[in-house]
Amino acid sequence: MTLSLLLQHIVNALSLGSLYALIAIGYTMVYGILRLINFAHGDVFMLGAYVAFYGITLVSLPWWAALLIAIVLTAMFGIGLERVAYKPLRDSPRISIMISAIGASFLLESLGVLIFGGRPKGVPVPEVLSRVIRIGPVSTVVISLIIPLFTFGLLAVLVYIVNRTKTGMAMRAVSTDIEASRLMAVDVNRIVSFTFGIGSLLAAFGGIMWSFKYPQLNPLMGVMPGLKCFIAAVIGGIGSIGGAVLGGFLLGGIEIMIVAFLPTLSGYRDAFAFVLLIVVLLVKPTGLLGKRQTEKV
Amino acid sequence: MLEIKKLSVHYGGIHALQGISLSVPDGSIVTLIGANGAGKSTTLRSIVGLVKPSGGEIVWNGKTISGQGTKEIVEQGIVLVPEGRRIFPNLTVEENLFLGAYARNDKPGIKSDMDRVYELFPRLKERRLQKGGTLSGGEQQMLAVGRALMSRPKLLMMDEPSLGLAPLVVKMIFEIIRQINAQGTTVLLIEQNAKAALEVAHYGYVLETGRITLEGKGRDLLNDDRVRKAYLGEGQ
Numbered sequence: 001m002t003l004s005l006l007l008q009h010i011v012n013a014l015s016l017g018s019l020y021a022l023i024a025i026g027y028t029m030v031y032g033i034l035r036l037i038n039f040a041h042g043d044v045f046m047l048g049a050y051v052a053f054y055g056i057t058l059v060s061l062p063w064w065a066a067l068l069i070a071i072v073l074t075a076m077f078g079i080g081l082e083r084v085a086y087k088p089l090r091d092s093p094r095i096s097i098m099i100s101a102i103g104a105s106f107l108l109e110s111l112g113v114l115i116f117g118g119r120p121k122g123v124p125v126p127e128v129l130s131r132v133i134r135i136g137p138v139s140t141v142v143i144s145l146i147i148p149l150f151t152f153g154l155l156a157v158l159v160y161i162v163n164r165t166k167t168g169m170a171m172r173a174v175s176t177d178i179e180a181s182r183l184m185a186v187d188v189n190r191i192v193s194f195t196f197g198i199g200s201l202l203a204a205f206g207g208i209m210w211s212f213k214y215p216q217l218n219p220l221m222g223v224m225p226g227l228k229c230f231i232a233a234v235i236g237g238i239g240s241i242g243g244a245v246l247g248g249f250l251l252g253g254i255e256i257m258i259v260a261f262l263p264t265l266s267g268y269r270d271a272f273a274f275v276l277l278i279v280v281l282l283v284k285p286t287g288l289l290g291k292r293q294t295e296k297v
Numbered sequence: 298m299l300e301i302k303k304l305s306v307h308y309g310g311i312h313a314l315q316g317i318s319l320s321v322p323d324g325s326i327v328t329l330i331g332a333n334g335a336g337k338s339t340t341l342r343s344i345v346g347l348v349k350p351s352g353g354e355i356v357w358n359g360k361t362i363s364g365q366g367t368k369e370i371v372e373q374g375i376v377l378v379p380e381g382r383r384i385f386p387n388l389t390v391e392e393n394l395f396l397g398a399y400a401r402n403d404k405p406g407i408k409s410d411m412d413r414v415y416e417l418f419p420r421l422k423e424r425r426l427q428k429g430g431t432l433s434g435g436e437q438q439m440l441a442v443g444r445a446l447m448s449r450p451k452l453l454m455m456d457e458p459s460l461g462l463a464p465l466v467v468k469m470i471f472e473i474i475r476q477i478n479a480q481g482t483t484v485l486l487i488e489q490n491a492k493a494a495l496e497v498a499h500y501g502y503v504l505e506t507g508r509i510t511l512e513g514k515g516r517d518l519l520n521d522d523r524v525r526k527a528y529l530g531e532g533q
Binding site: 166169170172173175176177179180181182183184185186187 | 345347367368371372376377379383384385386387388392395396397399400444448
């Protein structure tokens, strides 16, 4: 394998890892706050991609405007989803809210088939993004460079919000002790909404970028990435944002590299995530960056 | 002035509070003593809106607050230092204190209140950048009290502040309660350590299985035969 080919694989791994990381953060943040696995998160990712698609094709917006509008709308949708499907069950046994999450996921997928149609749609990738550029020995499409770049930017903003702002401080407080946060006059509902908003925003961005990189949409496109990113969050240590990012890049990297170096195994591409999950859970059940937590009574 | 009128609370089939009435006048220290499970914590939790009463009324400065949300109640100057302290272990000491002032927006005021808390508890200043979870039990209690003070409470309620602490630290905590009260904050205290509580309190109530069975000035209760037998472990 030549150096230039290796570098190309690294660019691909970084860009797939970025997409995984963006989605995994949504799982981990919601879990951190509500101890809920938001099974509908992968479908929010799908929704983001479709909204941008219709923005470009139906309303003929410029792609960047469609991107921004789709992100905002999807974030609002995520907030609404929590209000309707999860909030009424917040004081119910944990299994109820989990079933509601699975139901929400199936509902969104079926609605997707009903409204968007089951037939895959080709995405008109903006010319700027699909252009091939050469940097030294590496030639790659612009989108594969843009994805990691924007991802790092968004991560920096997220880290700033969580660690340096009042709302971020409240998020960290709510994630350890909801009741004590209430006693500090923290509006817990607002914090939960904010968390769902951020998670859905990142998923929408990921979904749209995904649709520019692999330019085909179908209503079930969120299922596999959603499952893998849930695994990425668990591998990294669910509840930890750094863990979700690490898990996402790890998963993306391994997937690309195994296919690159062992092409005979490329048919098993999707299985690697599960193998990695099993290994990590056997060796370190709390995930790579997860902390052992004693269950509160 | 806080007034509780015939407050009832049900947990499922259990009648935890069976119509208790009490009042906490401005500027006083009032204590509620009683055995485990008598309903002390439930009383405080209902005042601050964490538990919904099934009957009766809680009135704060002439306004009914029972039925309001915790956020609204805390913003009106009633704050609870919960049992077991419940500081945020993953946040630094300073962030814990900032959270206490979450409802406020006056930066200079928050800063000066933080200095005041550090003056009251120099240990917290030394550890201000440390995570709350790394503090000792006594330091965590200081942090919980400091955090509550950051909201500038008019009524400070404390649930078992002495629980699990060394005798010297307990003494210090009660001294601090006296100081806070002397500076004008009304205190409602519940304690299993009845002696310490009655010594510091102006007025006390004895709660038994959801009912108030006895009330009086702190000193009088200390000398009451029934209290001495039941709660001070004397005169078997």
